[in-house]
Amino acid sequence: MVSSRSRVARHATILLSALLLAACAGGDPGGGEQSGTEAEPEPGGRLTVALNGDEPDNLDPHGLSATNTTVLLRPVLESLFWQAEDGTFHPWLADSWEVSDDGLVYTFALREGVTFHDGAAWDAEALLANFEHILDPETQSPLAAAYIAPYSSARVVDELTLEVTLSTPYSAFINVLSQSYLSIVSPQQIAEDPAGIREHPVGTGPFIFDHWTQGESISYRQNPDYDWAPEAAAQHEGPAYVDELEILFIPEEGVRYNALAAGDVDVIDWTPPQNVEAVEASADLDFARVDRPGHPFSIWFNTSRAPLDDVRVRQAVVAAVDRQSIVDTVSFGQWQLADGYLTSPTPDFAPNSDASITYDVERANELLDEAGWTERDAEGYRTRDGERLSLFYPTAGTIAQTQQILELAQAHLKEVGVEVVIQTVSEQEQSERSSAGDFDLSAGIWTTNTADVLYIQYNSHNITTPERRGNNSTRLRDEQIDDLTQRAREATDDATRQELYSEAQARLVELAPSLPLYTRPSLVSSSSSVHGIGFDYAYGALWFYDTWKES
Structure with a gap:
C-alpha cells in the first residue's frame, strides 16, 4: 500500500x-560509555x-x-x-x-x-x-x-x-x-x-x-x-x-x-x-x-572529450586536489581517505602502494605545462591556443556534502590555473547530460561487495550508448582495463582473480579516470x-x- x-x-x-x-x-553531557x-x-x-x-x-x-x-x-x-x-x-x-x-x-x-x-x-x-x-x-x-x-x-x-x-x-x-x-x-x-x-x-x-x-x-x-x-x-x-x-x-x-x-x-x-x-x-x-565495501566516493572524469581525454590533465587534477583537507573539512575526521579504486573492506582490495594518488601542486603544474596549457588569462586560468582550461560540472545539488566537496576542489584547482564551472540543473537534465556525455566532471559512490565494480565502472562495455544504459561514468576506453576486468570476473581460482584485480587497480592509478576521495562508512x-x-x-x-x- x-x-x-x-x-x-x-x-x-x-x-x-x-x-x-x-x-x-x-551541564555534563554524560560519561561517554556506550551501553x-x-x-x-x-x-x-x-x-x-x-x-x-x-x-x-x-x-x-x-x-x-x-x-x-x-x-x-x-x-x-x-x-x-x-x-x-x-x-x-x-x-x-x-x-x-x-x-x-x-x-x-x-x-x-x-x-x-x-x-x-x-x-x-x-x-x-x-x-x-x-x-x-x-x-x-x-x-x-x-x-x-x-x-x-x-x-x-x-x-x-x-x-x-x-x-x-x-x-x-x-x-x-x-x-x-x-x-x-x-x-x-x-x-x-x-x-x-x-x-x-x-x-x-x-x-x-x-x-x-x-x-x-x-x-x-x-x-x-x-x-x-x-x-x-x-x-x-x-x-x-x-x-x-x-x-x-x-x-x-x-x-x-x-x-x-x-x-x-x-x-x-x-x-x-x-x-x-x-x-x-x-x-x-x-x-x-x-x-x-x-565500513562499506565497493568503490570510494570519487570525482569522475569524462575521459571521452577534451581536456580530460589527456591523461596528463587527469593526473594533474588528481595531484592538485588536497584530498585529506577536503575529507577532514567535510567529515570532521569521520571518513577515511581513499587508498585506491576500491575501499579496504572490498574483496581483492589492493592498496595504493606506490602512493601515486597524492597531493603535489608542483607535479600538477608540471603536468599541465607538459600538456601545453602554459599561458594564463587575466583571471589566472591556464589557456592553450586562446582557450581556457575549464571543466564543467552539472549538478542537481541535492546532496549538500557533495556540493561542498566540489566547491573545495574547485578552489584547489584554481590554484593551478584550472577553472571548474559548477552549474545547478534539474535532476532530469543532470541524467540526460550524463547519458549523453555532456559533462567533464561528475561525482558519486558505488557500494557493492565485490571488486567486479571495477568492471562495472571502467570496462568500456559499460559505457552508455543509445541502445543501452551503462555505468561507466568516466567513459574510459582502455584495452588493458577491459582485458584485466573481464578475465578477473571470469577467473575460477582466488589467486588468479586477486592478481588480475591488483593489476587493474594499479593500471587505474596510471590512467587516473577519477579522483578517489574517501570511504564513507555507515x-x-x-x-x-x-x-x-x-x-x-x-x-x-x-x-x-x-x-x-x-x-
Whole structure:
C-alpha cells in the first residue's frame, strides 16, 4: 500500500522537540560509555529509524539502485546467502551451492520450510521466477540485471534444487546473490501483480510490508511465522523482537540528529559527522561505525572529450586536489581517505602502494605545462591556443556534502590555473547530460561487495550508448582495463582473480579516470535503550531482526 502526503507536519513536530531539547540542554553531557547491558531481550514495541532523504522511486529490488535500498528492503526481502563481517558467505534461503569445474554451472540447494508473506512456497520454481523477473525488460533493471549479466539459463532439478548455467564463469556470482538488489520476491506477486512490487513488495523476511507514505516513511509489522533467520548472523530464533518498524526519511541532517537526541526516533543512519563526538560522549546514546565495501566516493572524469581525454590533465587534477583537507573539512575526521579504486573492506582490495594518488601542486603544474596549457588569462586560468582550461560540472545539488566537496576542489584547482564551472540543473537534465556525455566532471559512490565494480565502472562495455544504459561514468576506453576486468570476473581460482584485480587497480592509478576521495562508512547512532542492532555486511547496512527496546 502506498500513499503520498506532506511530511511538513511530522517534521515540524520533530523539529519542535529538537529545539526544546536544545533550549533545555546544559551541564555534563554524560560519561561517554556506550551501553553494554547484557539484559534479557524484551519482545514487543515499535522501533523508529530515521534515514537521509535518499528515497527510491520504487521498491522492486530488481528495478532500482538507490542508496538506502538495503535498509528499506531487508526487513521484508531476503537473499540466498548471508555475508558475514569477515567476507565469508553462509546459508540463508539457500542451504548450499556447488560449482562445476569450468565455473559455468551452479547448483543451489534451497532451504526447506520457508513461506512468503502471501502464503506462496519457497522452492526452485520461486527462485527461477526471480531470475526471470530480473531479466524481464518490463522490470527495467538498472543494476540487478547487470550484476547477473552472465546468467544464461536455469533448470529445476527438483522441488528444492535449481541448476543455473552461465555464459561465462563469473567469480562474483555468490557475492551479488547475497545483496538486496537480488533479494527474493514472492513468485505469486511476480506472476499476478508485478507492478505492485514497486509499491508493496512481498517477501519472506521477519517483517511484512505495511505502508509507504511517499516522502515521509515506510512502516512494517512483525511476521509472526518467521523462523529461518541466517544462523551465521542471528542471535535468536523465531519472529523478530519488535512488533512494528517505521523508517522515516529526514533529509535535513540537523533535524535527523536532534530527533534522536530528543527521543523522537530510536535510531539514525547517516549521523551528521559533526555530531559523532557528541553521540560518543553521551550516556544516553550509542554509536557504531561500519565500513562499506565497493568503490570510494570519487570525482569522475569524462575521459571521452577534451581536456580530460589527456591523461596528463587527469593526473594533474588528481595531484592538485588536497584530498585529506577536503575529507577532514567535510567529515570532521569521520571518513577515511581513499587508498585506491576500491575501499579496504572490498574483496581483492589492493592498496595504493606506490602512493601515486597524492597531493603535489608542483607535479600538477608540471603536468599541465607538459600538456601545453602554459599561458594564463587575466583571471589566472591556464589557456592553450586562446582557450581556457575549464571543466564543467552539472549538478542537481541535492546532496549538500557533495556540493561542498566540489566547491573545495574547485578552489584547489584554481590554484593551478584550472577553472571548474559548477552549474545547478534539474535532476532530469543532470541524467540526460550524463547519458549523453555532456559533462567533464561528475561525482558519486558505488557500494557493492565485490571488486567486479571495477568492471562495472571502467570496462568500456559499460559505457552508455543509445541502445543501452551503462555505468561507466568516466567513459574510459582502455584495452588493458577491459582485458584485466573481464578475465578477473571470469577467473575460477582466488589467486588468479586477486592478481588480475591488483593489476587493474594499479593500471587505474596510471590512467587516473577519477579522483578517489574517501570511504564513507555507515555512521549509526541509537538510543541506549535500543539493543541488538545488526548489519548486513554485503552493503554495510542496518538489519533489525535481533533489535529490541527496553521498556
